[in-house]
Amino acid sequence: MIKDILKNAGLLAAGCLAALLLLELFLAVYPPLNSRVRGKNVILFPYKRYVVENDRFPKLDKHIVRSNNSLGFRGQEPLPAGTTALTVIAVGGSTTECFYLSDGKSWPERLQKKLEASFGKVWVNNAGMDGHSTFGHDALLSSYVIKLKPGAVVFLSGLNDMGLSSASRFDRLLTENSERPLPARTLVWAAARSRVFALLQNLLMYSRAIKAGLVHAELDLKAAPSQQVSAQEKAAILARHKPGAEAYGKRLAGLVKLCRGNGIEPVLATQPMLCGQGRDPETGADLETLKVGGEFGNCATQWAALELYNDETRRTAAAMKVPLADLAREMPKDSSYYYDTVHFTEEGADLVAQRVYLDACRSFAKLAPGAYRGGCPDGGK
Amino acid sequence: MRFLKDIAGLMLARKKWWLLPIILALLCIGALIVFTSGSAVAPFIYTLF
Numbered sequence: 001m002i003k004d005i006l007k008n009a010g011l012l013a014a015g016c017l018a019a020l021l022l023l024e025l026f027l028a029v030y031p032p033l034n035s036r037v038r039g040k041n042v043i044l045f046p047y048k049r050y051v052v053e054n055d056r057f058p059k060l061d062k063h064i065v066r067s068n069n070s071l072g073f074r075g076q077e078p079l080p081a082g083t084t085a086l087t088v089i090a091v092g093g094s095t096t097e098c099f100y101l102s103d104g105k106s107w108p109e110r111l112q113k114k115l116e117a118s119f120g121k122v123w124v125n126n127a128g129m130d131g132h133s134t135f136g137h138d139a140l141l142s143s144y145v146i147k148l149k150p151g152a153v154v155f156l157s158g159l160n161d162m163g164l165s166s167a168s169r170f171d172r173l174l175t176e177n178s179e180r181p182l183p184a185r186t187l188v189w190a191a192a193r194s195r196v197f198a199l200l201q202n203l204l205m206y207s208r209a210i211k212a213g214l215v216h217a218e219l220d221l222k223a224a225p226s227q228q229v230s231a232q233e234k235a236a237i238l239a240r241h242k243p244g245a246e247a248y249g250k251r252l253a254g255l256v257k258l259c260r261g262n263g264i265e266p267v268l269a270t271q272p273m274l275c276g277q278g279r280d281p282e283t284g285a286d287l288e289t290l291k292v293g294g295e296f297g298n299c300a301t302q303w304a305a306l307e308l309y310n311d312e313t314r315r316t317a318a319a320m321k322v323p324l325a326d327l328a329r330e331m332p333k334d335s336s337y338y339y340d341t342v343h344f345t346e347e348g349a350d351l352v353a354q355r356v357y358l359d360a361c362r363s364f365a366k367l368a369p370g371a372y373r374g375g376c377p378d379g380g381k
Numbered sequence: 382m383r384f385l386k387d388i389a390g391l392m393l394a395r396k397k398w399w400l401l402p403i404i405l406a407l408l409c410i411g412a413l414i415v416f417t418s419g420s421a422v423a424p425f426i427y428t429l430f
Contacts, residue, residue: 015399
């Protein structure tokens with residue numbers, strides 16, 4: 001009897017192992033989802049090209065082509081070694097990556113065009129990655145960006161850190177390094193070694209992005225429902241986010257130190273969004289009561305929470321004397337700049353590039369005096 | 382569907398339970414091929430990290 005049980009258990013274990021090997025082999029030959037995170041590491045996909053036939057976002061191109069260069073970033077190929085140039089890498093989440101904007105239309109690529117008016121040679125790459133928070137930025141910097149030694153790194157961050165604060169405790173621990181429970185620790189360990197577990201890890205991370213209401217979404221402002229959130233509920237949500245925002249501020253300060261320790265000048269940008277006070281000039285929609293996903297209930301509450309994180313960005317910039325593009329205050333609350341509540345249309349990406357250009361051009365000039373040709377505007381406030 | 386029924390029948394009749402993980406893996410592969418073809422793949426790279 002015991003012999004039979006042991007034999008069956010052994011056969012089942014062999015079956016599981018064979019199934020795992022089969023899946024592993026399949027994913028090595030045909031990686032369908034291009035898992036961008038494996039364990040604690042960021043994976044880049046050089047020369048990866050996505051073609052999207054877009055029928056979801058009426059404000060965007062119908063036929064979207066989004067390609068990576070040899071580094072796995074968006075933008076031009078690296079310049080030959082020894083070229084006197086201003087080199088900038090933009091780091092952030094989906095609002096930096098601008099996945100659904102075709103090549104050349106994301107804000108970092110537009111920033112390059114604007115900077116070319118003031119610099120002889122400019123190289124700007126877009127290293128934004130959908131869903132990445134300051135944890136992802138740290139991994140990206142440590143593994144890739146620092147080795148490239150750009151003159152400056154522009155961080156547009158805060159939104160996904162807010163999403164992590166909204167995630168459940170177990171979800172958060174999948175990302176944070178300290179005190180991971182055994183299941184999360186095992187998954188991260190296995191994901192670093194196996195494509196099957198990496199796929200599982202990425203699907204879990206995707207599901208929590210959905211739960212936090214952060215993924216790209218169609219938004220018809222004329223038909224969107226509204227929701228009231230009481231003052232007590234709003235206060236409770238903001239209180240829940242306060243520790244998360246403070247931790248974000250510390251991580252951001254760590255990124256600033258990491259950059260400066262490697263001879264890279266950081267530039268910080270606050271995260272703008274459509275939500276806030278008043279009405280959208282294009283549709284007349286109420287930008288306070290607009291219903292949003294995740295825990296926030298409505299737009300005004302989500303904006304108030306995001307401002308906690310933006311305040312940390314402002315505080316870090318002031319305390320560490322880092323150039324700041326305060327996009328959250330500079331971008332108008334106008335749906336012509338967004339296709340959902342946070343992601344930029346072409347007009348929005350152009351305005352972001354313009355604001356970063358105005359706010360950081362003079363700092364860039366100090367970094368690359370040999371490439372500077374003059375003509376930086378005076379802040380543009 | 383009939384093929385799957387036959388396989389399930391074989392497993393039940395011969396008590397070859399160790400086949401189950403392999404069949405599930407094959408189903409996963411099929412599902413990945415079907416659901417990740419074309420534009421639908423793009424949103425899945427939004428991994429909160």
